[in-house]
Amino acid sequence: MAAVQPNLSKMISAQLRNKANEFLNSRKHANNLADILQMFEAETENYTPLLLTIEVIFTELLKRGDLIQHIVPLKPIDHSPEAEYTRWLCECYEAAIVRALECMRRGKTSSRLQALVTACKLLQAEGKHPLEQTTGYFFPSVRLKNIFLVLLDSETSMSAPITRFQEFTEYRDMQQHGLKVLAALAFRKSPSPIYMQNFLELLDKLLAAKIPLDNKGKGKDRDIEENEMKVLCASEGKPNFPYNPAVCRRFANRCWSFACQWPLCEEPRTHRRALLLLVERLMPLLNRPHLATDMLCDSLDAGGPISMLALQGVLELVRHHNIDYPDMYDRLYAMFEPEMFATRYKKRLMHLTDIFLSSTHLPESLVAAFAKRMSRLALVGSPEDSKGLLQLVANLLLRHPALKRMICCEDTPAIMSNDPYVMEESSAARARALGSSLWEVRALRGHWAPAVAAAAARVLAAAERDPPQSLALEEDSALFDAELKKRFKTIEVNFIRPQTMALPSGERLLQYWELTA
């Protein structure tokens, strides 16, 4: 089946290419276009060749200007064959676009993606060669609106096409007009969760290219930026696209103002998506970010990954908008649970914690509790996580010299019957960590992974004042690859020949397993 299919599709695409060429070469084969459009109905799964064909055809037509109708006002409609033909072509064009948009909803993922690309390419072609004669910059917003209408589906998740759409949002005009169109589309009373997802994702992608913050930047910089700016529908000989960050921000704000009226927090997925969007993209753009405080605070209470995400937003608010948040550190403290290892956002959490705890005005007991808790967690984490946590602890020790008593007590060390630190205490300041020591780090000194052992050694040597290092968190499989890349002078091997599977000494597998009987 699979072997046959590619051949078939190859054949079809070759055929289609021929047809398209014929059509483009002479008007004799005008019917080919109709045929091609007809074929959309026959196909059910893979529209890719068809979409490619219509893309080729109409891009070419637009370039040639065949689609331009010369309508003279106050004159009866021209019925010359030429005009008729043009009109017919225009109809076909509209039909093709409708087809392409339909294809975005149907069929295989690859063909859906292709449909989106085709629609965008056509939009680009039309922007470059508008259907009506214009002098200035032209952007076919209507087409974009149609595309967005498809993307903002209420029933099906459009994440794949939207992800693909990102390659177009790099263009500044697309971004600006996209935000404008989206703001116009946004208002809706009670959207479905999927719609919200799609909306948020689309907004996210539209904001992927950073919008410059200060409006009145230096003139030179702006010029350079304009020269380097990527514009989708730019054509030579026409004025440049007037990119206006302020407008962009206004529309982004409007989009969000609609979105935040929706019940975003009801479903965790949407909630997370919204938080991510807010934290990563929107925060700097918002006019009144403190309006998001409520949402962030609610999210922070939600627990789990959601609160980790909200933490970043809260940090932003605290740092730049003078928001005072009660029990901030206790909440942060509560996030350090073994469950954090399973979440995707653990690296973000560690990074944020590093920032949070970089303040030198924090009470020692609180920071000590954090250090203690992190080292406890490092005891159970995977090597990568342990390494990150240990780095964090090292930074704490460096930034807060008072914590040094946790690794090297100056007074004569007292012998205690148990660890004074109370792991269960929810308030960091009351966990009595200052009386304790970082025995966990010493235990990690004997960790099996050389990298972790080295990190633990670094913590213990934190008395030497290196500047605190930024957390370099690795990918999970990096450790394995790094280990393979290490060069060794010699390859040590065992020196006692085993007679069987069992080791001459220290056999454990067969101690617990009865494998050979």
Add this chain to the structure above:
Amino acid sequence: MAKVKNKRNAGLADRVHNKKKAEANKKKLNPFEVHINKEKLKVLGKKSKHDRGLPGVARAKAIQKRKETLGTEMKLINKTNTFIDRRIGEKNNQISAEDRMIARFAAERVKQHSKKSIYNLADDEILTHRGQTLEQIEKFDDPKSSDDEDEDKQFGGLDNDFVSEGHFGGGVLSKAESKDGAKSHKDLIEQLIAESKKRKAEKQKEKEQTLDLTEKLDSEWKDLQPVVFKKQKVQEESLIDKLLSKAEKGQDYDRMMRELRFEKRGTPSDGLKSKEKQDEEERKKIEELERQRELRMISEEDVTAPKNAKTPKHRSADDLDDNFELEDEKEFMLAYDKDGKPLVPEHVLKDYSVPNSKKIFEDGVSDTSEEEGEEESDEDDIKAEKDENTDEKSEVNKSEDSDEETSDESESEQETEKRNEKVTTKKSIKNLNESTGLKRKHSSNSDEDAASRIDSNKKSTVNSYIEKESLHTSESKIIKLNSSNDDKNMSDDDDDDEDEDEESSDDSKDGSDDDTNLNNLNDLKGTDESDEFDDIEDSDEKIGSFFELKSVEGDKLKELLTGKTPSQHTIALQKLIKSYDPGLSVNNKELLSRLFAHLLQYTHDVFSNISEEGEIIKSFLIFDRLVPFFYDLIHINKVSTKKFLVELLKEKYDAYKRNTKKVPDLNTLIFFKLVSSLYPTSDFRHPVVTPSLIFMSDILTLARFTDAYSVSRGFFIVSLILEYTVLSKRYVPAAVNFLRGVIFLCANTCVLNPVQVVPPFRLHKSAKILILERDCSKMTAERKMAAKDLAATEIDDSLKIRCLLTAMLMLKEFFDNYIEIEALEAIFEPHIQLLRRVDLDLYPKKVSKKISEVLTYMKQTLEVKTYTQMSREKVKPKALRLYEPDIQDVFTGSKSSKLSKENADRARLQGKYKKEMKGALREIRRDKAYIASVKIRQKIQSDNVRKDKVKQIYKDASIQQGELNKLKRMK
């Protein structure tokens, strides 16, 4: 008193008087004699000797000196004799005449007593004559020579009377007496001559006689000699005779013997060691290696840390050894420009600022795809499906392109391969035809290959596959198709397996073949060795041609080993390795490392696709036999075998990473065991062991343990981790967490009172698959996990019991390993809490007893554990450094201090020489002047004398003349 005082006063007066006298005696400096040398530059603190001089005095001294030296010499000039006065004290005019006499007398006496003992004459002297002691000479070597002297001593041997008469006779008185004898002088002389002649003749005769006698004695002695030493001589002669005769008899034998005798008899070496000695050496060697292993256990950082402490270049003499460093960095003042930006160098600012707050995380903004992976499994399904769809589609797109490429590649590959094959086809086909049916299949397969090569390129993808597998073309085709189509069924376990196998090893088919074989052979385990040898014999030729064709080595190995009992494996491999011993040929080392790779592949195959208990046991039995050979092979070529093993691990790891939730099967896990038996697992860092530990830890942290399959394999891994860390006692959180999770799965936890667990186990989501629901206290429990647990598909009660028991035993072992760690409680407290919730009553008595034993042990140990705050070791205060004085060369005053030492010395010496030369020249000049002055004085003196004499003569002459004139006048 008064007297005393008086005395003192008198003394004082004397002293004053003496002093005055002395001052008077002291030469008064005549101010006119003093000459003051003018000083051009005054140098402070410099002592000058030459600031003033007494030229007159100095000149007089010099002249006096010359008079004593040069003057006397001049006096003696042209005189051959010298008069040396050796009288004692004669020249020393400080000694008085009396003293002189006494000294002379004393010397005389000493001279008399210089002999040590007058009565003991020459007793200790060894007299020598011409270097020989007299004793040596007294051996009478030459008796002839000694006679002459004593005879000829006096007056040519004439007797005393004759001499006294003849020589000193005469005289009137005696003559008168002797007249009676009436012998004339002439007669006397004649008598004398005759007498002496007669004596001479007598002497001659006597001499000859003695000579004759000695000669006679000698000859007689010679005759006697053989009689005296007869015995020895005879023997010697006979030996020699024998040799000679023998030499004549057998020349060749003799030559051979001599050759043998002079041939090199092998280098001397250590004597053969006794068994005990060998054992002893072996033991020592192993001890040494053990010691090295223990060294390697410590991290390099620890070892090198003291060495790395770098010493500052310069240390001041005031350095207190407190590592205080003068900071060169300038302090900066924090200032801001008008925009409010700090005016501080950037790196400084960076050091003091908070970490970069805006950081890009790639953890889920863009891809919604896997986001939910971890958190919500219910949502997972829809989502994952979609993703897979998208993935798949893009994949298909790609594969369309890539297929074409690969087909091209494989074509070319094939072509080259074919060329190779052509060369060896005849041989290989012969080989193949001879042997088993399997081989025949192979050959037909290769024929097919040849055919396919000719007909089309379309098949090429399939063909490339054939090449790899070289078995079952059609079937592999099917698999290929399956693999491309069945992506949707990824979640399905069976398909998954197949996929994995194909990707990792491309031998799944063989694996299944093995399966059937193994099934048949299950019973063969205990068969006799005798028929095994028969089997082996026919495999000999296979061994002979094992490495002939590179591409089929793997298959050959498989042929060699499949369908044999484990002990036959041993024999076959032994033979194979022996026949390719690296000592025999240079290539063998490489060949054997290739064999290692094939053995790895074989092991993989043996452990692939086994699902029954019997198969598992069988596989382990085979593996059991293979391990020693793996050991041998890595010792032959450490580098390449390590490379093979690491590549294999990498491949497996990548395969695992594709689906981290699924625990890899035994065909992966078995290699961890292999690693532990080949490499030292205790090293701090090891090229093979560390990656495999990472792999295992990753499995335990990422995989999901939700069924019998995964849990049993989890236990397998944990026991291996125990084995890895048994010596180093390193801390492995993943294993401890796994045990925690397992106990959690066994325990009753309610939502209200949760006990923390660590991922991959999750508090409210992991199904309690190991919890015991009915009372099993009557059941008998097995002690160990068994092979059947690896094959189990459902979790029955006995498995649950065994899991908990094993978990407890392992936990105890971990606990014991980490007992030194202070944070022990933090590590094991959750386990204890969880164990409290396990309903022990349901478990068999023995098991519950064992568990509670371990539990109480752990509790007690933790209770006893004390905590001491971490502190540094107190460092001893360092003593102040004492520095050696810096001794430098003395400043010699030479300007050219830049010169090298030799040159400087040379220059200094030259300067000195010049100075001396100058001084000497001046002295000579003055000597000359002195000599001249002496000479002129002599000349003047002699002139004066002459003048006086002339005057005298004139005077005499004038007187004479006057008298003559007077006489004339008188006339």
